[in-house]
Amino acid sequence: MLSGWGRIPQPGHEVRSEDLVALTRDAVLSRGLGRSYGDLSLPPPSQPQAANTTLAERILSFDEGTGRLRAEAGLSVFTLNRLFRPRGFVVPVSPGTQFVTLGGMVAADVHGASHHVDGCFGAHVAGLRMRVADGRILECGPEQESELFWATVGGMGLTGHILEVEFRMRTISSPWLQVEKQHMPDIDAFMEGLKASAKEWPQTKGWIDCLKRGRHLGRGVLMRARWASAGEAPVQAPPARPRPTVPFELPFSLVTPLTVRAFNSLCYHFPWRAASTDHPDSFFYPLDVVENWNRLYGPRGFTQYQCVLPAAAGTGAARRFLELLTRRGGASMLCVIKDCGPEGKGLLSFPKEGISIALDIPVTNDTQGLVDALNEAVIAEGGRVYLAKDAFTRAEHFRAMEPRLPAWTAVRRRWDPEGRIRSAQSVRLFGDTP
Amino acid sequence: MKVAFLGATKGMGRALARLMSQRGDHLFLLGRDADDLQRSARDLEVRGRAPVSSAPCDLEKPESFAPALDAAETALGGLDAVVVTAGLFATQDQLEADPALTHRLLLVDFTNTVAFCEEARRRLLARGGGTLCVFSSVAGERGRRPVVLYGAAKAGLTRYLEGLDHRFRAAGLRTVCVKPGFVRTSMTDGLKAPPFAGEPEDVARRVLAAIDAGTPVVYAPGAWASVMFVIRLLPRFVMRRVRF
Numbered sequence: 283m284l285s286g287w288g289r290i291p292q293p294g295h296e297v298r299s300e301d302l303v304a305l306t307r308d309a310v311l312s313r314g315l316g317r318s319y320g321d322l323s324l325p326p327p328s329q330p331q332a333a334n335t336t337l338a339e340r341i342l343s344f345d346e347g348t349g350r351l352r353a354e355a356g357l358s359v360f361t362l363n364r365l366f367r368p369r370g371f372v373v374p375v376s377p378g379t380q381f382v383t384l385g386g387m388v389a390a391d392v393h394g395a396s397h398h399v400d401g402c403f404g405a406h407v408a409g410l411r412m413r414v415a416d417g418r419i420l421e422c423g424p425e426q427e428s429e430l431f432w433a434t435v436g437g438m439g440l441t442g443h444i445l446e447v448e449f450r451m452r453t454i455s456s457p458w459l460q461v462e463k464q465h466m467p468d469i470d471a472f473m474e475g476l477k478a479s480a481k482e483w484p485q486t487k488g489w490i491d492c493l494k495r496g497r498h499l500g501r502g503v504l505m506r507a508r509w510a511s512a513g514e515a516p517v518q519a520p521p522a523r524p525r526p527t528v529p530f531e532l533p534f535s536l537v538t539p540l541t542v543r544a545f546n547s548l549c550y551h552f553p554w555r556a557a558s559t560d561h562p563d564s565f566f567y568p569l570d571v572v573e574n575w576n577r578l579y580g581p582r583g584f585t586q587y588q589c590v591l592p593a594a595a596g597t598g599a600a601r602r603f604l605e606l607l608t609r610r611g612g613a614s615m616l617c618v619i620k621d622c623g624p625e626g627k628g629l630l631s632f633p634k635e636g637i638s639i640a641l642d643i644p645v646t647n648d649t650q651g652l653v654d655a656l657n658e659a660v661i662a663e664g665g666r667v668y669l670a671k672d673a674f675t676r677a678e679h680f681r682a683m684e685p686r687l688p689a690w691t692a693v694r695r696r697w698d699p700e701g702r703i704r705s706a707q708s709v710r711l712f713g714d715t716p
Numbered sequence: 717m718k719v720a721f722l723g724a725t726k727g728m729g730r731a732l733a734r735l736m737s738q739r740g741d742h743l744f745l746l747g748r749d750a751d752d753l754q755r756s757a758r759d760l761e762v763r764g765r766a767p768v769s770s771a772p773c774d775l776e777k778p779e780s781f782a783p784a785l786d787a788a789e790t791a792l793g794g795l796d797a798v799v800v801t802a803g804l805f806a807t808q809d810q811l812e813a814d815p816a817l818t819h820r821l822l823l824v825d826f827t828n829t830v831a832f833c834e835e836a837r838r839r840l841l842a843r844g845g846g847t848l849c850v851f852s853s854v855a856g857e858r859g860r861r862p863v864v865l866y867g868a869a870k871a872g873l874t875r876y877l878e879g880l881d882h883r884f885r886a887a888g889l890r891t892v893c894v895k896p897g898f899v900r901t902s903m904t905d906g907l908k909a910p911p912f913a914g915e916p917e918d919v920a921r922r923v924l925a926a927i928d929a930g931t932p933v934v935y936a937p938g939a940w941a942s943v944m945f946v947i948r949l950l951p952r953f954v955m956r957r958v959r960f
Contacts, residue, residue, distance in 0.1 A: 298905045300726050301752075337902055340759035354755075365763060 284332065288319040289531075289576050289583035290645060290673055292706055293327060296334040302354060306413045306443040309333035311705050313439075314356060314383030318390060319586045320673030321706035322438055327716050329704075333443065335385050341365075342446065349451040350408065355385030355444045362451075367562070368519055371451040374406040378618075380567050384447040390670035391436030391631040393638075394566070395485040395507070398623040402633060403449070404435030405626055411446035415698035419445065424627075433693040436628030438669055440708050441694050456515030459485075459562045461507040463554040469500025469601050473637065476621045479506045485565070491546040492617040492641060493539070495608045499601065502619070503554060507565050520561045527573035535580035537644045542614065569616075579644050586671035587656055588640035590622055590633055595663040600637050606659050607641070610652055614641035629690040632668040640671065650674055657683070669707065677711050718795055720788035722746040722773055722832065723802030725756040727901035728851065731920035732801065737764030744788040746773035747802070773832075775802055775824045781835045789839060797847040797927065798836035800829065805903050811865045818865055825869035830876050837880065837889060845888020849927050850877055854895045854935065857944050861959060881932045890930040894923050897940030910960070912939040 284294035296313060299305040306312060313323040313332040325332045335356035342352045349371055351362075359373055360380040366372065377392040386392075391404040400406075409423035410431060422431040434441045462483075466472040472488055479486045483506035490502035569575055576584070591599040600619070607614075618640045625634040643649060653674040660667060666683040667675055681687060691712070695701075704714040717736070724733035724745050737743055737760040745760075745768060747753045753770035760768045769791045773784035789795045804824040811818045833850060840846035855863040856870030863870075874893055881891040898904060898913045914937035926934035935941035950958070 299902045300730070340755050341762045342755060342758050344762045 294330040302338040314386035324706040352448040375403040385444040389439040395487040409448040414442040436631030458510040458515040490617040528577040582645040588668040592636040616642040718792040729801030731916035745770035849892040
């Protein structure tokens with residue numbers, strides 16, 4: 283059995299090798315560290331074998347002058363941080379976990395707290411080496427086979443196997459972060475706070491207590507950060523942090539309305555320091571602190587629902603969404619809000635200008651109904667969901683929220699007429715052969 | 717330390733080579749596939765910030781051993797250590813079904829590895845000594861059902877390294893025989909992992925400490941030292957029944 287980070291199992295297994303060229307020869311899907319939540323990285327039922335890329339993790343070149351780095355697709359952000367932060371370089375865009383591979387970052391075209399200034403990871407990629415469906419190995423990038431490239435950036439691994447990734451690392455003034463945290467009493471204040479912070483802060487995000495209704499609807503903590511200057515930063519490097527682990531799957535879910543209420547209250551009333559110089563990992567990857575934290579959700583697992591509500595829908599959109607959510611009682615411990623900058627060039631890339639809301643939902647008998655209801659609200663606002671998190675969206679809902687789907691499908695079909703490269707998710711959403 | 721390394725492109729060898737280059741050792745890579753060697757050399761260069769070169773060397777071609785070690789010695793301007801992590805692996809079922817593969821595995825893992833070590837040993841002794849670190853296996857500790865042939869080759873290799881240690885330690889040759897237990901690498905991909913399965917990075921840290929200390933025998937991960945201690949004590953009538 284295999285599962286995504288949400289631990290909803292499906293039949294399947296993976297094979298590993300340092301030799302990605304050999305490994306992908308007959309594979310229908312590549313898979314990295316398995317941090318996508320749903321069925322994106324799971325093979326289709328009739329071809330239950332996925333090529334695991336995580337042993338193919340060599341750095342092939344690095345130019346200190348330009349920051350250009352080329353590596354095999356299985357290299358993780360964790361390793362890049364460990365090697366390059368002390369030298370003054372970081373990945374240009376970092377998602378909410380550092381246990382992601384470069385291949386996965388391209389496939390999901392990941393974004394981070396800096397989306398309003400940096401866009402997605404794909405915007406910083408200079409080239410890819412790929413194995414396409416007919417078996418050929420080729421290079422693509424913004425200037426070379428650009429159609430294939432932009433279909434692959436955010437293309438969920440469905441246009442071919444990503445073998446190598448070349449991108450630009452970013453220089454930093456120090457390996458520490460200057461972080462500010464502010465309490466936001468309600469959702470309107472939150473929207474204002476995000477908007478105001480975006481002008482001066484490269485990294486902004488917020489945590490929302492999404493159980494609160496009425497006048498406290500959408501209360502939470504806004505966090506904003508920038509890399510500390512050499513003068514502000516401590517002399518020593520940020521230490522490697524211990525990672526306690528959840529050693530086994532709990533027999534029941536610890537995430538219940540009661541525990542979430544207690545956790546949220548604690549989080550909101552915790553005396554956060556208004557301004558501090560912080561370890562970058564605690565800002566970028568707060569959940570990485572505990573290994574296998576997904577086991578807390580018990581045997582049924584969980585899903586993450588992440589959508590973007592477009593700026594065009596107005597500032598009321600987030601309020602309407604949260605009202606629906608609290609009415610439905612979608613208890614979520616983790617509810618993260620971010621503002622997104624303009625849509626990138628990836629044909630199926632998730633973010634667009636507006637507000638992104640992400641919530642973790644324990645799987646219950648009601649989850650499908652909850653996701654359906656949220657999706658209908660998102661369609662009405664002109665928004666869309668993030669496939670890297672998704673496990674429950676219906677094909678017709680995705681079609682309704684994604685007018686770019688036919689254009690992406692056309693490119694995918696040009697490179698893979700028989701639909702050989704596919705996943706459990708593409709079977710569910712795009713009607714691929716099971 | 718100036719190190720000639722046979723097998724640094726994969727698994728435990730890759731992890732050990734990275735530790736060595738990150739702390740400033742000078743590496744020269746030996747292996748079968750020139751392109752693969754190049755890629756590993758670039759990886760080690762970026763991590764260790766020092767140039768790494770390579771030369772072809774194939775455990776199936778004994779005639780390649782001397783030129784490869786010569787190239788290493790010339791490029792490094794000396795030689796302090798030779799590390800061998802390369803080898804062939806196949807399951808007992810695969811080997812029983814394929815006599816040609818059995819012959820190949822015995823030849824590579826015993827005869828040719830010993831021949832390579834002899835070339836390395838001569839060069840190190842000529843320089844007044846050095847370290848010869850070779851990856852054998854816990855499979856060579858006892859005759860066991862799932863590793864009859866592979867275990868036999870590794871048992872031979874282990875004995876050879878033990879003898880080498882006794883004969884040449886006084887002359888300055890420090891032999892380090894590494895006996896990995898089950899480690900999660902591409903070699904063991906698809907096999908069911910037993911308890912105490914380890915990661916290549918943990919093995920690498922332990923082996924590097926053993927190289928620095930000149931420890932003649934090292935089990936990795938460490939728990940396997942106790943496991944194999946018990947297995948060595950089991951009487952034959954018990955061993956005949958156990959399935960591992």
